[in-house]
Amino acid sequence: MALDRAALIYRFRGLEVWPSRRLVSRDGAAVYLRRHTFDLLLYLLTHRDRVVTKEELVSAVWDDLAVTDNSLVQCITEIRKALGDNPRQSTLIRTIPKVGYQLIAPFEEAEPETPAGPQAGPALAPGRRWGIRIAGAAVLLLLAGAGLWFLRDSILPQSDPRREVAWWTFDGASPAGWMPHGSPGQITGSVTRLAGVRGWAAQFTAPDSYLSGQRAARWPSGSDPRTVVGWVRAHPNGDHSPILHFGSRGPTPVAASFAVWANQEGRLAAGNKWSGGEAVGRTAVLDGTWHFVAAAYDGVAANRVRLYVDGRADGSAVLARAPATGSPADWAIGRFLESGTSLRGALDEVRLYQLALSEKQIGALFHCMASAPGELFALPVWPERPQPEFEGAGARIQLRNTGTDFAGIQFAAVGDCSLPSVRGSELGQDLEMRVTLLCPRDPHGYVTQAGPYFRSRSARPGEGLLGGNSAGYWIQLHSTGEIKVRSMNPMTVAAFSRAPAGFDDSAWHELRARAVGSRLQVWLDGSPVSFDQDRQQTDAVRLSEPWLTPPAHGENNGAGGISFACWDHRDCNGSQQARDIVFTRLHK
Numbered sequence: 001m002a003l004d005r006a007a008l009i010y011r012f013r014g015l016e017v018w019p020s021r022r023l024v025s026r027d028g029a030a031v032y033l034r035r036h037t038f039d040l041l042l043y044l045l046t047h048r049d050r051v052v053t054k055e056e057l058v059s060a061v062w063d064d065l066a067v068t069d070n071s072l073v074q075c076i077t078e079i080r081k082a083l084g085d086n087p088r089q090s091t092l093i094r095t096i097p098k099v100g101y102q103l104i105a106p107f108e109e110a111e112p113e114t115p116a117g118p119q120a121g122p123a124l125a126p127g128r129r130w131g132i133r134i135a136g137a138a139v140l141l142l143l144a145g146a147g148l149w150f151l152r153d154s155i156l157p158q159s160d161p162r163r164e165v166a167w168w169t170f171d172g173a174s175p176a177g178w179m180p181h182g183s184p185g186q187i188t189g190s191v192t193r194l195a196g197v198r199g200w201a202a203q204f205t206a207p208d209s210y211l212s213g214q215r216a217a218r219w220p221s222g223s224d225p226r227t228v229v230g231w232v233r234a235h236p237n238g239d240h241s242p243i244l245h246f247g248s249r250g251p252t253p254v255a256a257s258f259a260v261w262a263n264q265e266g267r268l269a270a271g272n273k274w275s276g277g278e279a280v281g282r283t284a285v286l287d288g289t290w291h292f293v294a295a296a297y298d299g300v301a302a303n304r305v306r307l308y309v310d311g312r313a314d315g316s317a318v319l320a321r322a323p324a325t326g327s328p329a330d331w332a333i334g335r336f337l338e339s340g341t342s343l344r345g346a347l348d349e350v351r352l353y354q355l356a357l358s359e360k361q362i363g364a365l366f367h368c369m370a371s372a373p374g375e376l377f378a379l380p381v382w383p384e385r386p387q388p389e390f391e392g393a394g395a396r397i398q399l400r401n402t403g404t405d406f407a408g409i410q411f412a413a414v415g416d417c418s419l420p421s422v423r424g425s426e427l428g429q430d431l432e433m434r435v436t437l438l439c440p441r442d443p444h445g446y447v448t449q450a451g452p453y454f455r456s457r458s459a460r461p462g463e464g465l466l467g468g469n470s471a472g473y474w475i476q477l478h479s480t481g482e483i484k485v486r487s488m489n490p491m492t493v494a495a496f497s498r499a500p501a502g503f504d505d506s507a508w509h510e511l512r513a514r515a516v517g518s519r520l521q522v523w524l525d526g527s528p529v530s531f532d533q534d535r536q537q538t539d540a541v542r543l544s545e546p547w548l549t550p551p552a553h554g555e556n557n558g559a560g561g562i563s564f565a566c567w568d569h570r571d572c573n574g575s576q577q578a579r580d581i582v583f584t585r586l587h588k
Contacts, residue, residue: 010045010107012092015083017045017107019289024082036061037075044093044103053100076101164418165218166352168211168230168333170202185213189342191334196348197231197290198369198417202334203346210335210342215246218354220258221327223300225356228260228270229365233290234345236266241286241343242336243293244350248326249337255321257329257337260295262286268314270295270305277320279305286345292366296356297323306359311366313359353419360462361419368417378409379424381459381561398579401450401564404571406466408563410459411583424458424559428585433475433513435562438577440505441479442566448574449476449484449567451511452581454560456488465563466491471547471554474563475513475522479505479574483522483529485541489554495531495541500524508579516586518543 010017014027019042039061044052054072062071076093079085085092092105170193189209193200204210220226228244240261247257255277260270266286271278285291294308297319306316333350334343349369357365360380371377378399389400401407410424433452441447456465456472464470470489477483481503485495512523520541522529531541547554562581566572 201348230350279317281314410561426558
């Protein structure tokens with residue numbers, strides 16, 4: 001039997017490479033590579049029968065962009081380190097000086113028998129060191145149950161505005177096409193299953209294959225706000241590739257349905273198929289790999305559709321007509337309601353919300369679903385501010401502040417990734433935190449801040465961390481080299497250090513902090529930091545709980561993360577960055 005090239009994996013001893021999920025595992029543990037590094041490894045794998053020149057690699061991986069040899073060498077170094085290859089006695093990659101490289105390990109090609117990928121370890125444990133993992137396009141899998149697929153209703157009460165009104169997981173043992181409230185769906189044509197992002201996925205293998213049924217009354221109707229999210233892996237088929245279409249069939253009345261699809265160029269699109277009102281994204285999502293796509297309609301007042309690919313904004317447009325989605329009405333997955341070409345590929349975790357999700361909510365869902373069970377992922381926080389950009393993954397994660405004022409993330413554990421459950425996790429009260437920071441002044445010379453916070457309340461995507469019912473401490477490195485330990489509620493400075501002479505704000509600096517009970521110690525670039533607290537010098541800051549001063553007004557849920565600020569000039573942009581983030585829980 002011929003191998004399914006789309007689902008192919010490569011194996012050698014304890015190593016596995018999953019191209020469709022952009023995933024590498026080593027002895028069962030997930031290994032994350034930057035995008036170009038993974039692309040380089042995959043190119044060497046698929047051309048391992050020969051030496052690949054440097055020029056060919058640059059052309060294939062960087063699309064002929066002007067990059068230095070150092071970029072190529074850095075990627076090779078990362079691959080060797082991730083796969084455990086010694087460059088002096090290499091068993092994986094052979095270097096041909098001044099020419100190129102060849103992957104010499106005898107990797108075997110195989111198809112996965114189950115949707116089981118490398119499994120993450122247990123949740124954060126005493127003494128466990130965590131490089132915070134953010135899986136960009138890489139995807140890890142849950143063990144799937146028996147059966148084909150099902151659509152389950154949200155367990156939230158109908159009054160909860162965060163509810164997911166429909167959720168196709170394609171896992172479980174329920175009858176095919178099962179719908180909430182007993183409303184059955186059906187399969188038309190050839191719809192099979194394959195290993196997906198979080199268990200099983202539905203694969204549409206024939207020209208007229210799709211799922212369909214009648215929508216429930218709770219679905220968004222008329223011009224209600226709505227959001228559709230899901231994972232898609234497909235190739236262009238010369239026509240539009242539908243993901244989800246619901247509402248009334250046919251062009252009359254106009255705007256009586258709403259659809260999310262990839263257009264003929266493979267770019268994400270959403271709106272009304274008949275009225276011509278649609279938003280079209282910038283990124284081609286039909287490239288044979290899994291992509292997380294989202295389309296949010298803000299409601300009739302703004303009448304705007306926002307598009308997202310892999311957690312990032314990908315375009316928006318005001319619709320020519322506001323939706324007038326019928327209720328009750330029909331739905332179809334993998335094809336438009338009335339007719340047309342089916343999606344040629346696979347879908348997983350398709351979800352429908354009866355509200356317009358924010359950019360940070362969509363980003364949090366992406367990072368939750370793209371991470372392995374038991375891992376921590378980055379949940380964007382702070383309201384009405386651009387979320388930081390994510391580069392890399394694992395111990396190589398890098399955060400960049402792309403906007404002004406406050407920005408940052410809180411760490412959350414992967415769960416079922418339903419919106420109400422996506423919130424910061426308890427990391428422990430006694431922690432050791434390490435992070436390497438770049439904290440430059442902004443172009444106007446304003447001082448910026450960056451650093452870890454801990455003992456905070458558990459936040460949802462886009463929520464603030466100062467005042468209100470917040471708690472915790474924020475260790476802020478300033479562009480001057482000064483460090484402030486700031487209470488997050490009330491927003492007072494508990495202790496501060498003096499700015500060291502000759503501090504270079506254009507260089508990276510390692511900040512290490514250790515909080516045990518009521519004592520906090522901090523090291524900057526390996527040297528202990530002396531603080532001024534209550535007009536006395538100390539190398540151990542005393543931590544109290546001012547948010548518990550009667551009446552108690554703050555919640556310490558043991559949450560933590562990394563945040564950026566421009567405290568004195570709220571509109572400045574310092575482009576602060578953070579990398580090499582490790583939290584270690586010291587006690588139960």
